[in-house]
Amino acid sequence: MSKKTLKILSLLLVLVFTLVTVTGCGGNGNEEPAPAPEGGEAEAPEEGGEAEAPSEEQIVLRAATSVDMTHPYNQGMVAYGEMLEERTNGKYSIEVYPDAQLGSEREIIEGIQMGTIDVTVVSTAPLAGFSDAFLVTDLPFIFVDKPHAYRVLDGEIGQNIFAQLDGTGIKGLAFWENGFRNITNSERPIMVPEDVQGLKLRTMENQIHMDSFRQVGADPTPMAFGELFTALQQGTVDGQENPLPIIATSRFYEVQDHLALTGHFYAPAPLLVSGALWDNLSDEEKVIFQEAANEATAIQRGMIQEMDDRLVEELEEAGMQITRPDKAAWQEAMAPVYVQWEDTIGADLIQQIQEMAE
Numbered sequence: 237m238s239k240k241t242l243k244i245l246s247l248l249l250v251l252v253f254t255l256v257t258v259t260g261c262g263g264n265g266n267e268e269p270a271p272a273p274e275g276g277e278a279e280a281p282e283e284g285g286e287a288e289a290p291s292e293e294q295i296v297l298r299a300a301t302s303v304d305m306t307h308p309y310n311q312g313m314v315a316y317g318e319m320l321e322e323r324t325n326g327k328y329s330i331e332v333y334p335d336a337q338l339g340s341e342r343e344i345i346e347g348i349q350m351g352t353i354d355v356t357v358v359s360t361a362p363l364a365g366f367s368d369a370f371l372v373t374d375l376p377f378i379f380v381d382k383p384h385a386y387r388v389l390d391g392e393i394g395q396n397i398f399a400q401l402d403g404t405g406i407k408g409l410a411f412w413e414n415g416f417r418n419i420t421n422s423e424r425p426i427m428v429p430e431d432v433q434g435l436k437l438r439t440m441e442n443q444i445h446m447d448s449f450r451q452v453g454a455d456p457t458p459m460a461f462g463e464l465f466t467a468l469q470q471g472t473v474d475g476q477e478n479p480l481p482i483i484a485t486s487r488f489y490e491v492q493d494h495l496a497l498t499g500h501f502y503a504p505a506p507l508l509v510s511g512a513l514w515d516n517l518s519d520e521e522k523v524i525f526q527e528a529a530n531e532a533t534a535i536q537r538g539m540i541q542e543m544d545d546r547l548v549e550e551l552e553e554a555g556m557q558i559t560r561p562d563k564a565a566w567q568e569a570m571a572p573v574y575v576q577w578e579d580t581i582g583a584d585l586i587q588q589i590q591e592m593a594e
């Protein structure tokens with residue numbers, strides 16, 4: 237199926253779903269049933285309700301992600317939806333469409349801008365196509381550990397990043413995470429940067445990521461996440477890079493033999509809502525949405541940590557050969573990217589972040 241057809245299909249899906257939930261016309265004919273969203277509670281179809289307005293307004297928000305339902309993006313979203321439902325007395329709830337069902341991350345972000353998707357968690361990397369604000373987070377080894385990333389993203393710098401989204405139709409609520417990214421491939425164990433020379437490595441659609449891998453001699457091949465498993469399986473690319481929870485929940489261990497714990501990029505994953513939704517909320521609702529987002533952040537990051545703690549062992553048991561490269565060598569090899577990008581990102585901002593390392 238072409239990308240365009242897919243996009244049209246997913247828009248149609250959204251439209252049909254909206255009609256069904258708004259008019260309750262799902263239960264009175266022999267039309268196709270609405271697609272069942274995963275993870276949310278299924279709504280009981282209203283019997284024979286023509287134009288019966290519900291006594292209280294109930295709004296089911298559409299959440300879209302590119303990853304498997306079991307991944308903490310989606311499990312965090314379920315937790316967030318439960319908080320919203322409880323705190324708005326059932327007015328707002330969330331239904332999750334995982335696995336790029338509603339499009340790639342780039343298309344999901346476009347959906348957020350158009351208001352056809354209400355909420356998402358995505359990597360910062362594809363956001364680079366919409367705003368320069370996130371670029372700094374994509375630099376290799378910019379965050380030395382998670383506490384460093386949290387200090388930066390939960391503080392003034394994170395707020396400034398979100399403020400730069402003003403006028404884009406995207407509202408940032410909190411920085412959830414994907415985690416530190418590691419390289420997998422089907423060819424050979426990776427220890428030193430030279431080991432990836434000539435490897436065709438799928439990256440996200442992000443120039444800094446591509447430049448970083450060019451620096452170590454790999455052949456970076458940008459591709460939407462939804463196409464990646466098949467590309468790895470068919471050998472269209474030799475490898476890819478992602479955090480352990482993605483490698484596990486998307487079953488990349490089935491098609492990749494080698495895992496190198498390089499931790500070269502820390503991937504934040506902002507929780508975003510559409511500007512259209514945000515502008516429609518009352519002030520009181522905005523507070524509820526924001527506070528719940530902040531609380532869900534700790535839960536979501538905890539889920540990632542819990543997985544990071546056990547997955548090295550589990551992936552090894554699943555048959556992956558694991559290497560632990562010396563990160564300093566990789567940091568040095570990728571360092572020229574900082575020079576390439578410092579004018580666009582701002583040398584001051586880079587320095588400010590580096591100074592927050594301890």
Ligand code: EAX
Pocket residue numbers: 302303341358359414440460461477478479482505
């Ligand atoms: O944001 O595309 C990727 O490799 C991302 O890690 C994934 O879609 C989650």
